[in-house]
Amino acid sequence: MKKSLVLAALAGVLVGLVGCNGGSETPANTNASGPSTDNGGSPTSTSARSMPTAAGNTATGDTIKIGLVASLSGDLRPWGADCENGAKLAVEEFNAAGGVNxxxxxxxxxxxxxxxxxxxxxxxxxxSDGALGLVGEVASGITAQIGQSAYEKGVPVVAVGATRTDITDIGANIFRVCYTDDFQGPVMAKFAYEELGLRNIAIMTDIKQPYSVGLSASFKSYFEKLGGKVVDEQKYESQQTQFSSQLTAIKDKTPDGLFLSGYFNEVGPIIRQANEMGIKGPYLGGDGWDSREIITNAGEAIKNGYFCNHYNNDEDRPAVKDFLAAWQAKYKSLPATTMGALGYDAMKVTLEGLKNAKELNSKSLIEAIENTENLHGVSGDITLKGRNGNPPKRALVVGLDPVAMKQVFKKAYEYFDK
Known part of the structure; x- marks a missing residue:
């Protein structure tokens, strides 16, 4: 998630938006051709991406400079705060272990x-201050701008939660640690069709958010491939608060489920209003739902909601337990969103790249990050070698508990052929 998020004081749920895409999100390097793909958007070679020609930066002195771009103010601040904390934790551990030579x-x-x-x-x-590499961002619209500047200067970028599928097409210096919208759309379609038994879905799309547009398209395509039917598609715009006209049209089509591909800011009120009009769900969406605020805004109706996410604090994996123990020791709390884990993982990929780089400069760092294989991240294992910057990642489907104000794990999906 993969826009705005929950207030930091509401932190307590894990994970999220992703992923997410926000703002104007068209990758700016139009000279870079799109990657050849298999499995619906996970590239298998780097031959299609153009390599930056600029020299980038070289480490000097006693330290190695790495940059983090995060939304520390504005609508995305909760994601940005978690991302910063995750990145700082990874750097602290790396330096405590001796750094690089x-x-x-x-x-x-x-x-x-x-x-x-x-x-x-x-x-x-x-x-300009000498960063060998950059980590960030969560929103793909912001990441696209970061990526273009970094491409022009020959500096690598490891995106945290930018899920828009074509963001890595900017150049061979762009990587990510999250799944893409070409995966989470089919995951939610599969969950809707196979686990919930839904056959007739209506879709609501935020036409101001390319993330929402792309996610709706990938969900629709795979749901129809499975044999389902999209009975209606309605559009709205970010910051809209009333949705009666769209919901009235949807109600007339009597769907057995509603896919909402936007961000929690609007999705919460949509679910509340839909429920009041007799559209009882189930409601489904992507990682842009990742915020406790959606529970507050949707009310009791959110108990019939499910969305795709990258990670969950309640996962019974050693990597998660170790990460949470370190996070609690440092911050005296739990990550509020998935961006804590993804921020940590994105920085870890960068730091491992520094350890494996032939020289301490941006060009060598790009090469080392590209060769990442089976790095054990908190959000899952990460392989970038031969993937055009897009690691094949698993996805989680979670529900929402309005009483406990938390996400509830439902099902994990390993990467599958779409």
Missing amino acids: GKKVDLMVQDSQSAPEKGKTAAEKLI
Whole structure:
């Protein structure tokens, strides 16, 4: 998630939006051809992506500079705060273990202010200050701007939660640690069709968010491939608060489920209003739902809601338990969203790249990150080698408990052929 999120004070649920895409999200490097793909969007070679020609930066002195761009203010602040905390935790552990040949990492942080143009400015500042590589962002619209600036300067970027499928087409210096919308759409279609037994779905799409548009399209395509029918598609715009006209049209089509591909800001009120009009769900969506605020805004009706996410604090895996223990020791709380884990993983990929780089410069770092294989992240194992920057990642489907104000794990999906 993969827009705005929950207030930091509401932190307590894990994970999320992703993923997510926000703002203007068209990758800016139109000279980079799109990757050849298999399995519905997971590239299998790097031959299609163009390599930056600029030299990038070289480490000097006793430290190695790495930059983080995060939404520390604005609508996306809760995701940005978790991302920053995750990245700082990874750097702290790395430096405590000795860094690279005794050199410690100097983490420089800039605020994107939840806006693509500010993200671009932040990235350019970090690059000019000597960052060998960048981590960020969550929203694909911001990440696209960061990626373009980094491509022009020859600096690698490891995106945290940018799920828009074509974001890595900018260049061979762009990577991510999250799944893409080409995967989470089919995951939710599969869950709706096979687990919930839904056959007639209505879709509501935020036409101001390319994330929402793309996610609706990938869900629809796979749901119909499974044999389901999309009985209606309605559109709305970000910051809209009343949805009676769209919901009236949907109600007339009597769907047995509603797919809402937007962000929690609007999805919460949509679910509340749908329930009041007699459209009882189930309601389904993507990682843009990842916020406790959706529970507050949707009310009791959210108990019939399900969405796709990257990670869950309640997962019974050693990597998760170790991560949460370290997080609690440092921050005296749990990550509020999935961006804590993904921020940690994105920084870990970058730091492992530094350890494996032939030289401490941006060009060698790009090569080392590209060769990442089976890195054990909190959100799952990460392989980037031969994947055009897109690791094959598993996805989780979670429900929402309005009483406990938390997400409830439902089903995990390993990467599958779409």
